[in-house]
Amino acid sequence: MGKELISQxxxxxxxxxxxxxxxxxxxxxxxxxxxxxxxxEPLADEPLVAIGVVTAWVRWGEDDNGNxxxxxxxxxxxxxxxxxxxxxxxxxxxxxxPGLNGEPAxxxxxxxxxxxxxxxxxxxxxxxxxxxGGRRGVGNLKSKINNIRMAYxxxxxxxxxxxxxxxxxxxxxxxxxxxxxxxxxxxGGSVAVDPQSxxxxxxxxxxxxxxxxxxF
Numbered sequence: 001m002g003k004e005l006i007s008q009x010x011x012x013x014x015x016x017x018x019x020x021x022x023x024x025x026x027x028x029x030x031x032x033x034x035x036x037x038x039x040x041e042p043l044a045d046e047p048l049v050a051i052g053v054v055t056a057w058v059r060w061g062e063d064d065n066g067n068x069x070x071x072x073x074x075x076x077x078x079x080x081x082x083x084x085x086x087x088x089x090x091x092x093x094x095x096x097x098p099g100l101n102g103e104p105a106x107x108x109x110x111x112x113x114x115x116x117x118x119x120x121x122x123x124x125x126x127x128x129x130x131x132x133g134g135r136r137g138v139g140n141l142k143s144k145i146n147n148i149r150m151a152y153x154x155x156x157x158x159x160x161x162x163x164x165x166x167x168x169x170x171x172x173x174x175x176x177x178x179x180x181x182x183x184x185x186x187x188g189g190s191v192a193v194d195p196q197s198x199x200x201x202x203x204x205x206x207x208x209x210x211x212x213x214x215x216f
Contacts, residue, residue: 021054022054022056022073022113022126023113023126023128024115024124024125024126025123025124025125025126026038026123026124026125026126027039027125027126027128028043028116028125028126028127028128028161029127029128029129030127030129030131030133030134030163030175030176033163033173033174034163035127035161035176037125043161045160046118046120046160047119047158047159047160047181047182048116048117048118048119048125048158048159048160048161049116049117049118049119049156049157049158049159049184050114050115050116050141050145050156050157050158050159050178051115051116051117051156051186052114052115053112053113053114053115053138053141053142054075054112054113054115055075055076055082055112056073056074056075056076056111056112056113057073057074057083057085057088057108057109057110057111058070058072058073058074058108058109058111058130059071059072059073059074059090059107059108059109060107060108060109061097061107062097068097074088082110085106085108085110088108090106090107090108093106109130110130110135111128111129111130112127112128112129112130112134112135112138113126113127113128114126114127114128114138114141114178116159119158127161127176129176131175133166133168133173133174133175133176134175134176136166136175137175137176137177137178138176138178140177140178141157141159141178141180144157144180145157148183152183154185154186154187155183155184155185155186156183156184156185156186157178157180157182157183157184158180158181158182158183158184159178159179159180159181160178160179160181161176161178161179162176162177162178162179163175163176163177164177
C-alpha cells in the first residue's frame with residue numbers, strides 16, 4: 001500500500017462568514033480631522049494596503065426597536081455609472097424622519113466603504129464615509145489606481161491615511177486623503193511589466209493633491 005497523500009491545503013483559505021459584505025474588520029472614521037478606529041482608538045501612523053471599495057447609496061431608517069440603522073444598500077457595480085440622488089425613491093421630504101438638528105433628513109446617504117489591510121498585523125479595516133470630503137478622498141485614490149492599472153494590471157496601493165485642507169461653506173476644514181507610498185500586486189508577487197522598467201512595487205508614488213460625519 002502506498003503512502004497516503006498529504007493535503008497541501010491547511011484550511012486558512014476558507015473564508016469565514018463575516019456577517020456582511022460592507023464592513024470588514026474594524027470601522028475607521030475621520031472625525032474632527034483625525035482617523036479613529038471604532039470611534040475610540042486613534043489610528044497608528046503606519047502603512048495600509050487598499051484592497052477594494054464599495055460605492056453605494058445607503059437608505060437609513062428605524063428598525064423595530066426605533067433605532068436608526070442602514071436598511072438598504074444599492075451598490076453600484078464595476079463599470080456602471082453611480083446614480084444621482086434624483087434617480088432614487090423617497091423624494092418627498094415631508095415624509096423624511098428628523099435628523100440631528102430636528103429638520104427632515106434625507107434617508108439616502110452616498111457612502112463609500114474603503115477596505116484596507118494592515119500588512120504588519122493582517123488586520124482588516126473599513127474606512128466609511130458619506131461626506132463630500134470623504135468621498136473626494138476615496139475618489140482621488142480610485143482615480144490614481146485606475147491610472148496606474150492602465151500600465152500595471154493588478155496593482156494595489158500601499159497608503160498612509162493623511163488629511164488635507166478643504167474649503168467648505170463653513171470655512172477651511174480638513175478632509176481625508178490617502179497618500180500612495182508604494183504599489184503591490186493584488187494576486188501576489190510582481191506585476192508582469194517590461195523587463196526594462198521598474199517592478200510596480202518600486203514605482204515612485206504619485207504626489208497627493210495639495211467634514212466628515214456619518215452616524216454609524
